Amino acid sequence: MSSGAPRALLLIGAVGVGKTTTTDAIADELEARSIPGAALDLDWLRRAWPAPADDRFNSRLERAALHAVSAVHREAGAQVLVAAGVIEERAERDGYRTAFGCPLTVVRLTAPRALVRSRLHRRHEGEPDNLAWHLDRFDELTDILDAAEVEDVTVPVGPDPRSSAQAVLRAVGI
Numbered sequence: 001m002s003s004g005a006p007r008a009l010l011l012i013g014a015v016g017v018g019k020t021t022t023t024d025a026i027a028d029e030l031e032a033r034s035i036p037g038a039a040l041d042l043d044w045l046r047r048a049w050p051a052p053a054d055d056r057f058n059s060r061l062e063r064a065a066l067h068a069v070s071a072v073h074r075e076a077g078a079q080v081l082v083a084a085g086v087i088e089e090r091a092e093r094d095g096y097r098t099a100f101g102c103p104l105t106v107v108r109l110t111a112p113r114a115l116v117r118s119r120l121h122r123r124h125e126g127e128p129d130n131l132a133w134h135l136d137r138f139d140e141l142t143d144i145l146d147a148a149e150v151e152d153v154t155v156p157v158g159p160d161p162r163s164s165a166q167a168v169l170r171a172v173g174i
Contacts (some may be wrong), residue, residue, distance in 0.1 A: 006074050008081040008100035009172060012150060013109035015134050016116040016123070018157045018164060019084035022109060025165035026082045035080055035174070038073035042066065042085030059092070066099040074101060080174065087143065087150045105172050107152035109164070112136075115157075151173040 009026070011019045018042055027039035046062035061083070061119075070081055081100055087093060097104040116138055124131035145151075153171045160166040 004079070005104040006079050006081060006100050007170070008070070008097075008104045010087070010096060010100075010104060010106050011082065011084050011109055011168070012086050012106060012145065013111075014116065014138045014145065015136055016120045017109045017111045018119075018161070019109055021161050022157065022164045022168060024081050025161035026168060029162070029165045029169060030080055030082070030174075036077045037080035037082060038070075038076075040066070040069060040073075040081065040083040042083050045069065045150045057086075061132070063095050063099040065078040066096070067101065070100045070102075087148075088141075088144050089148055090150050093150065105153070106151045107168055107172065108154045109157055109168075110146060110154055111157045113142075 004057070011023055011026075013019050023041065025037050027037065030037045042062050045065035046058035048058060051058045073081055081102070083100075087096060087106065093104065093106065094100070096106075110114075117135060120131060120134045120138065124134060135170055155164070155167050155171050158167055
């Protein structure tokens, strides 16, 4: 990738599909290719409480924080901003593009249901309430994302994070 205007990749998908892990692997791959960038986890940007009653996932706070953080990274020379998060409605894309401050490509990661359920069981071992919520949320969010068609491209996760990262970068032309 030659130097030029920055661009953003937003990895979306249901809980447990590997968004954060793949974002980290993309960051490693971009660094190995000497492409300046930044990796962001939107969960951390919106983690505040209590959430407003009309914004249960703190999406407005997330976009405001993303706007500030992205500006800092672009100013520092980032060519590729990559983030893990969720957009449930196509109408939300413009808000995220504005928050990133550069052209946005939305990449939906998918994984077999059995694989994700296995990951969630490991992740929430000993937390039956959290496990139940995440299992339900996986199914709910998968249905929402299927209907919303928010993504520009869909990439199935690979057998390991590096192969998933490489597949995403190929799919978006990096």
